Amino acid sequence: MSDLLSRKLGAPGFSAEIYVKELTQSTVGGHDLLQHRQKIQALSEETNQYLKKNVYQNYMQFIETAKEISYLESEMYQLSHLLTEQRSLIVTLLENSLLGDKAPGLRGVEKPEIKAKFNAEVAVNLNVNNQEGRKRLTALLEKVEGCANVVESLTRTLIHEGDMVELDPSDNCAVGRVRGFLLNDSFMIASWLPNKRGNMRYQYQALYELEGLAVINIRDLGPVKYAFKLMMFPDTRVLQCANSNDKKEWLEAFELAKQLKNKKDVSPTPSEETKDNSYDDAFNPFAEDENLPYIPNGSGSSPEVAESIPDWVIEVADDMDVYVAQRDFEEAVSLAEKTRAFWDGASSSVVNLHRDLRLKIDSRIRQLSEVLMNELRVSPDKSLQGGPRAASRAVLLLSRLGQASQACDLFLKHRSALLKHNLRQLKTEGATTLYIKRITSLFFPFVADTGREISRVFPKNKVCASAFVVWSRNEVGKFGNNFRKHVFTSGSTLTTVAECVALVRNHSEQLIEIGLDLTFYLESELRGQVERCLRDAREKLLESIKLRALEDKWRPVNLVNKSGIARFADDLSEIGIASIHSLVYDECWVALTSNTINFSKAYLTFLDDALKMPSADSNIFVDEILHDIFQAQLKHVESSLRSGKYKGEAKFIHKNASFLIHTVLSLAQHRVEEVRLHPSPSFAKLRADFEWLANDGKKIISTIKSPASDQSFI
Structure with missing residues (x-):
């Protein structure tokens, strides 16, 4: 197989x-599907073992x-490190050129007087020049994992870096060790x-x-x-330095970086002479995109290109x-889609040319x-009220993104x-059936609404x-655990259990309305x-039959x-026996024993309770229980006839047996x-084995007709 x-x-x-x-069409019930699922799992485990053997063979x-x-x-x-050193060496040689000209391909090298002014400003604060900062930033590729998108911007330089400890903004507990890089x-x-x-070394x-x-200084209080x-929408982070000097350096570095950025934003457009002395991206051997087109005058930010954005x-x-x-x-997502x-x-x-802008967006x-x-x-601080559409707004927007x-x-x-949350709001007070009715009325429509919203x-x-x-299967499993905890208790009667299961x-x-049938899983x-x-109820009924048999004197x-x-007529009518006229005589006597009634x-x-609970897979189990209970009562009748103790009441015993077989058994069938x-074949077997009890002691051999074909049984 x-x-x-x-x-x-x-x-x-x-x-x-x-x-x-094809499998669902050819199988009947959930039991066959579970068996087939076990076969597939066994095949999967066998395949896994085979793969493991192959792995060991090629270990x-x-x-x-x-x-x-x-x-x-x-x-x-090593190759990346060598390329970085070679690039640094080429930059150094070009800076020391006797002719003062610089080959195309190296961007970011400014005119000597502009670069000197920039170095003077930075050296006063942090003693780091622009080119050195660029070298240090490029070297981060070997230290920080996942920072390629940061380093690829050729206009960025590294100003300051250092180790710090990140604190939780709410309780000031240490979160972890981090390293900051100020660009x-x-x-x-x-x-x-x-x-x-x-x-x-870093992630x-x-x-x-x-x-x-926004950088905010925090006063030293307690630990x-x-x-x-650091405050930025929508995050807030707290960083702790090793000492006061490190903190001072960081605050000064942030202030200097913001001042230099503001000066750069308001600076006038470079002259044509400056543009002529800058370097073209098309000849940069270290640029990641070799298809970058050559632009005359080499600035890469000409008015024509700027107007195209x-x-x-x-x-x-x-x-x-x-x-x-x-x-x-909604507007934010629409703008993102447009962009x-x-x-x-x-x-x-x-x-x-606008890579930095795109990264920012x-x-x-x-x-x-x-x-x-x-x-x-x-x-815990969010409200959980509302239906599925209350959360579908964010879901739809994320799908568009x-x-x-x-x-x-x-x-x-x-x-x-x-x-x-909704299930916890339901009180467990009152009858078990009432509580189960409330949770089922909440659970299954909730799952169905979720399925409809997923489809929409x-x-x-x-x-x-x-x-x-x-x-859905996981939630049904949780529901089943909760159901078992409240229903299958020592104090629950079979009638209560049957009503709850029904x-x-x-x-x-x-759930079938949305195309999801988990009935077989719930029944399993x-x-x-x-x-x-059912077994407990069977034992109780058999025990009660034995006790009543000991006290039975076969008296009407x-x-x-x-x-x-x-x-009496109302009681029998409730269990389905409509007419009792043939059983009543002398106005107030009933031709049945209290044991039979x-x-x-x-x-x-x-x-009635047993038919509410089992599925198609449990029919045989229920039939066996019904057969054993009825057989025990008929054996009591048979033993009373065979004992000879009740010879004078033999006719009365046969009448009780006839009522059991022709009325009660037929109604059950x-x-x-x-x-x-x-x-059910078990009822036909009972009728065949004990029919002689209802015929004045003469055992008969005949074909038993089903109630569907012989209405006289009812």
């Missing part, structure tokens, strides 16, 4: 959807390959790597533009010393900050995505928290649909407890008066057929 299944699953034209569709080859990869990685680091236009934070990988965390960054606060693109970052502050997320369309339609030269889009995700994240999977995951987590927000998204199915089965059919979750309740029941007969009530009540739509 496993070979056939493996060939079928490994066939070239295998389609999982078609296979599952030495894996080791050699890993060594070669490690050697190649170290060589790449001429931004501030970068990197965390320490616990396990070094080559020369990499890139975040980059903040100096324009939107918080030598710290300052609309003004609204330049103001996108500021506009998005305003929209986010006003919580106008994305602009960059997609722009030429490569325009994109390369991308950071704003990431901040917008984070804000929208925070709208869906569950926290290209983050549908994250949005779906956060949406389902939000719905789980909301469902848990993520149409034709199979990944999100699969995530919803997994989420409520759950009826409400679970609401409850089957063990249901069967235990005297109901005293007509009102007693009326009450009590057994009939208990058996038919048990039958009819109710089973109404529920299952097919007869």
